[in-house]
Amino acid sequence: MxxxxxxxxxxxxxxxxxxxxxxxxxxxxxxxxxxxxxxxxxxxxxxxxxxxxxxxxxxxxxxxxxxxxxxxxxxxxxxxxxxxxxxxxxxxxxxxxxxxxxxxxxxxxxxxxxxxxxxxxxxxxxxxxxxxxxxxxxxxxxxxxxxxxxxxxxxxxxxxxxxxxxxxxxxxxxxxxxxxxxxxxxxxxxxxAQKFNPLPTPRDDMGVFPIRNGAGSKIYSTLSPATVARGADVTIQNFSVENLSSVFPFENPTYRLVLEEVSSGAATDLGTFFWGRFEPFTGWSGNLTYTVPSSVAPSQYRVVAIFQGQDGDATNDRAVFGTIRVR
The missing domain is CATH 3.40.390.10 (Collagenase (Catalytic Domain))
Structure with a gap:
């Protein structure tokens, strides 16, 4: 930087x-x-x-x-x-x-x-x-x-x-x-690997990041629109998922998308996204669109992705993409 x-x-x-x-x-x-x-x-x-x-x-x-x-x-x-x-x-x-x-x-x-x-x-x-x-x-x-x-x-x-x-x-x-x-x-x-044999111990590790690589720059995730009516759509733009294992593919990695009410932390499910298989040291970046449930109370919410499963590094199992206001 x-x-x-x-x-x-x-x-x-x-x-x-x-x-x-x-x-x-x-x-x-x-x-x-x-x-x-x-x-x-x-x-x-x-x-x-x-x-x-x-x-x-x-x-x-x-x-x-x-x-x-x-x-x-x-x-x-x-x-x-x-x-x-x-x-x-x-x-x-x-x-x-x-x-x-x-x-x-x-x-x-x-x-x-x-x-x-x-x-x-x-x-x-x-x-x-x-x-x-x-x-x-x-x-x-x-x-x-x-x-x-x-x-x-x-x-x-x-x-x-x-x-x-x-x-x-x-x-x-x-x-x-x-x-x-x-x-x-x-x-x-x-x-x-230039000096050590065997190589470092392989670990299972899936990560999600509120950022993606752009041409000459890194781009943070954004949410559109910032104010969403109940029953309407919100799009998460520019985020990344990676398999950080050097050896192991990951079968059926799944991420849960939730709205977390800012003051209470109470979570409401938006949905999931998943793959059938994720090869070692590969990544995906893109946008996803979800519908805000009509049952959600009007308030300020964090939009969060959470890895569903067990892996070797919990530090990257959760990403906060930003906040929206639901009306």
């Missing part, structure tokens, strides 16, 4: 098939041949470190490499010293130690490899002190916050570069959530 930078040193569906697109590969450079230790430096609250560890576990579920320790300290060792550190750095310190600036940036990961695209020796990861939003994403369009920045920067720490050819947390575009897409998992698995 434009303000996240990095330096790398050295509607119901009938039963049947839907057209899906295959994943593209990442550009990646370097490898890890052992557990990769990083240390977060904090001088007060450790809340952000807990968030950082949680984001690291999303990468570790694909292939476990990252390990994050924590140290209580008012200073951070900076520069190329063999220590992989994490923390918040002022503009003056960032410029002095690395010759970089926070202007137009919210996160930096400076990596050192053993030779060109060799083993990762050090990754120093810093966050802009101006970033204060720690709110989990629940509605679109998303606000760029610490979770998204951390997940993106950790992708660099596991060797990945930017990916704009499809949906990905590694995009240079601001339209991103704090979950991994199949392009993220493709890149990390292929990178890990």
């Amino acid at each position: 434009t303000n996240r930078k990095r330096v790398l040193a050295a509607v119901l569906f009938g039963i049947g098939s839907l057209a899906v697109s295959t994943a593209s590969a990442y550009v990646y450079c370097g490898f890890h041949d052992r557990r990769y230790q990083m240390r977060a430096y904090h001088f007060n609250s450790v809340f952000w470190v807990d968030q950082l560890v949680a984001e690291a576990e999303k990468w570790n579920r694909v292939h476990p490499v990252l390990s994050i320790d924590r140290t209580l300290s008012r200073t951070i060792p900076v520069g190329k010293d063999g220590q992989s550190v994490m923390g918040w750095l002022s503009e003056a310190d960032l410029n002095r130690a690395y010759g970089l600036s926070w202007v137009g940036s919210v996160g930096w990961t400076i990596t050192t490899t053993d030779g060109r695209c060799g083993r990762f020796l050090e990754s120093d990861m810093f966050f802009n002190p101006a970033v204060t939003l720690f709110t989990p994403q629940t509605t679109v369009p998303y606000s760029l916050g610490f979770q998204e920045i951390a997940l993106h920067e950790l992708g660099h720490a596991v060797t990945l570069d930017h990916e704009d050819g499809g949906l990905s947390v590694m995009t240079t575009n601001n339209a991103v959530s704090d979950v991994l897409h199949h392009n993220d998992k493709v890149g990390w698995i292929r990178s890990a």
Whole structure:
């Protein structure tokens, strides 16, 4: 995304098939041949470190490499010293130690490899002190916050570069959530495969995302119309479903569409959408239209898709496409 930078040193569906697109590969450079230790430096609250560890576990579920320790300290060792550190750095310190600036940036990961695209020796990861939003994403369009920045920067720490050819947390575009897409998992698995045998453990994982990849940009889901009469139609535009498993096809994946009353959370079914079979590392994007039940009380509602089944990663089993007013 434009303000996240990095330096790398050295509607119901009938039963049947839907057209899906295959994943593209990442550009990646370097490898890890052992557990990769990083240390977060904090001088007060450790809340952000807990968030950082949680984001690291999303990468570790694909292939476990990252390990994050924590140290209580008012200073951070900076520069190329063999220590992989994490923390918040002022503009003056960032410029002095690395010759970089926070202007137009919210996160930096400076990596050192053993030779060109060799083993990762050090990754120093810093966050802009101006970033204060720690709110989990629940509605679109998303606000760029610490979770998204951390997940993106950790992708660099596991060797990945930017990916704009499809949906990905590694995009240079601001339209991103704090979950991994199949392009993220493709890149990390292929990178890990350069040094690890056997490959990372396969997992079942279906995801739904309120965003789709467009020509040169990422497009958030929208709802049309914003105000809907009972018994009339509402269309969900521009969302994506992905099979994030590297190995397994998914048989009969089904998603439930509901209206959730904003104040009470009470749910009313709109319908379902499903496939007979979803191949590994494939995705579908499009629009769906549903009829708002005549029995729904006039109010403000979230439009939500929820995966119906069991898979290996619950973080992407639910997507909120936005809100409508039913009259």
